[in-house]
Amino acid sequence: MSQLEAIFAARAEDLEWLKRQRPFPVVRREAEQSAPPRDFRAALRSCDDCPAIIAEIKRASPSRGMLCVNLDVVAQARLYNIGGAVALSVLTEPRFFRGNLDDLAAVVREVPLPVLRKDFIFDPYQLYEARAAGADAVLLIASYLDEGLLHDLMTLTQALGMTALVEIHTAEDLEKALRAGPPCLIGINNRNLHDFSISLDVTRWLRPLVPAGIGVIAESGIQTSQDIRYLRTVGVEAFLIGEALVRAADPVALLRELRGECDDHGG
Secondary structure (H helix, E strand, C coil), X not given: CCHHHHHHHHHHHHHHHHHHHCCHHHHHHHHHHCCCCCCHHHHHCCCCXXXXXXXXXXXXXXXXXXXXXXXXXXXXHHHHHHHCCCEEEEECCCCCCCCCHHHHHHHHHHCCCCEEEECCCCCHHHHHHHHHHCCCEEEEECCCCCHHHHHHHHHHHHHCCCEXXXXXXXXXXXXXXXXXXCCCEEEEECECCCCCCECCHHHHHHHHHCCCCCEEEXXXXXXXXXXXXXXXXXXXXXXXXXXXXXXXXXXXXXXXXXCHHHHHCCC
16 A cells, blocks of 8 residues: 555545534534635736745655644744745644644634645535635645546535645656646645655646646646746746745745745736
8 A cells, every 4th residue: 555545545534523523514514614724826917027935734654754843823824924925734644644633723713814724525415615714725646536426526626615725746647636626726736745856857748738718737746946947937927835834944034035036026
């Protein structure tokens, strides 16, 4: 069993317990009563010619272990906002990433940026959970979901007013996403979720295959402004960055450095 399969298996166990604690009708009612979602994709377009950064909050990862033991998610989100992030991503998977939906709900309450729920989603219940917690967007991993389920989850995400960010790592993943949707946002993950190897060239190879009109976000392995400049040369304008920011002694300074081209243009 690959690491990705192990994570999804753990989430399936968690979900059975969650459904007993909070039955579906309860979660659906909470989702229906939540404040309207913010436009996640519009936030990515708000930077004109500068890089749009989705800043991620996570305590740990399977490949790196604990990233920040005493992470204050609200304080971190506020720093990201000050530093110029256009949106936030919050890891809500509890076993491997040490996250939870309470983290996301707290960030939604305290910071005005749109928020992505980053998790291992395979069940409609999780979409209602996300909306009930205030999420504006959700991550769907094409490599794990079959085409029919991906289509159903994308459709429900849209019906709930949220944005689906469909993550791919291969050309086959992209073909599946296009047949299932097409999505309005594609995330090209430079990390192979089966062995955790990383190459920014994954984005270089896949970006030209994404049809016009679909927003593209580069994910994973982005550490420096040089990485962003390289990825911009292949046609990417939005970037999801987590580990570098969580580990940074000064996330505001790092964000401003990563957005340096924007500052050069007066953005």
